[in-house]
Amino acid sequence: MFGLGKSSGKSWLGAGRFTALVALALALASPAQAQDTRLAVGASFSILSDIVKAVGGDRVDVAxxxxxxxxxxxxxPTPADVAKISGTKLFFVxxxxxxxxxxxxxxxxxxxxKLITVTKGLKPHTMVDEGRTVDDPHxxxxPERVKVMVDNIAAALSQADPAxxxxxxxxAKSxxxxxDDLITWANKQIAxxxxxxxxxxxxxxxxxxxGQRFGIKFLAPEGVSTESEASAKDVANLIRVIRRTGIRAVFMENxxxxxxxxxxxxxxRVKVDGKLYSDALSQNPEATTYLQLFQHNIRAIAAAMKENR
Incomplete structure (x- = not known):
């Protein structure tokens, strides 16, 4: 059944009703899509959408x-989301x-x-998450890997819109x-x-x-996905590590x-230093684009790590 998620354990909508709503949403969406002359593309989440917009400029319309x-x-996903991507030529994931x-x-x-996987050509790290070996998708x-993602996006857009x-x-070059400037700046903050x-x-x-790029060790009670559940043992171990090592760089995520x-x-017995932006942009002005998000995270992390003992 469509729409099942591990976190909820149930679907919000029956299969028959879902199919009917999809058909209605598609019918309502079609006239508006036909009026736009820009290349219609979709992106799965906000960070990727921002990067696609940066490469596509005013020649693309990104859902x-x-x-x-x-x-x-x-x-x-909802029926409205199905309608949103149905009129797109490319869907970036x-x-x-x-x-x-x-x-x-x-x-x-x-x-x-056409489904475009922007991480194509990049070798992922593997990690153990809840007893399973999985690829780290983040x-x-x-930013060095994002450059390859940018090239993949530009290639897909060029193929769909040769003009x-x-x-x-x-x-993409810009x-x-x-x-590159962001990496240079971040290295200066961490060095x-x-x-x-x-x-x-x-x-x-x-x-x-x-962490690998800038020599930072990240600890987390939850695994590679926010669906992972932290065990009481893991939480207790993290508390002991913080007390023993004097870590003060402790953050929530948006x-x-x-x-x-x-x-x-x-x-x-430490304070939370604030918020990092992990898997999504924000409506907060400090993280409305990927470049802003990264700058905020590095500034916050660098300042907090200076307080570590």
Missing amino acids: TLVGPDQDTHVYE NGLGFEGWLPRLVKASQYPG MFQD GAAYYSER YRGAL PIPPARRVVLTSHDAFGYL ISNPRLVQRIARDA
């Missing part, structure tokens, strides 16, 4: 499914299991366009340059901090690629329930 401050891991609902959405919509936390190929290529102090606690294990991190911080 986003999982919006700012929303959690892609536990998202459940992260892949690597990040969008666990994607097969159901594609099947329900009978998607006629490559967008590493705009030079335009997409130029915008965005890669911005990412003064002794390696032994580069430790951060967050809600779920979303920052592994960032997509996660803050209670678990707040409990760990309270029991470890």
Whole structure:
């Protein structure tokens, strides 16, 4: 049945009614889609949507499914979402299991366009999550890997819209340059901090690629997905680590329930340093684009790690 998510354990809508609503939504959406001359594309979540918009510029119209401050891991598609992507020529996704609902959405919509996995060509890290070895899908936390994603986006747009190929290529080049500047800037923020102090606690294990790029160790009570449940043993171990090592860099995330991190911080007798943006942009001005999101995270992490003992 369409729309099942691990977190809820039940579907919000029966299969028959869902099919009827999909048909109605498609019928209502068709006239508006036909009027737009820009290349209609879709993106699975807000960070990816922002990058597609940066490359596509005013030649594309991007429909986003999982919006700012929303959690892609536990998202459940709706009939309106099916209608939203049905009129697009391309649908950009992260892949690597990040969008666990994607097969159901594609099947329900009978998607006629082309599915573009932007992480194609990148080798993922593997990690153990709840006893299973899985790929870490959060490559967008590493700007160096995002450059490859940008190239994949530009190539797909150029194939779908050959007349705009030079335009997409130029915008992709400009965005890669911005990412290079971002990496240089981030290295300067992290470099003064002794390696032994580069430790951060967050809600779920979303920052592994960032940690590898800049030499930061991230600890998290939850696994690669926010659907993962932290065991009492893991939570107790984290509290002991914080007390023993003097970690002060403790953060919530914009997509996660803050209670678990707040409990760990309270029991470890440390304060929560604020919020990091992990799997989504935000309506807050500090993270309305990917470049802003990354700058905010690095500033917050660097400042907090300086307080580690």
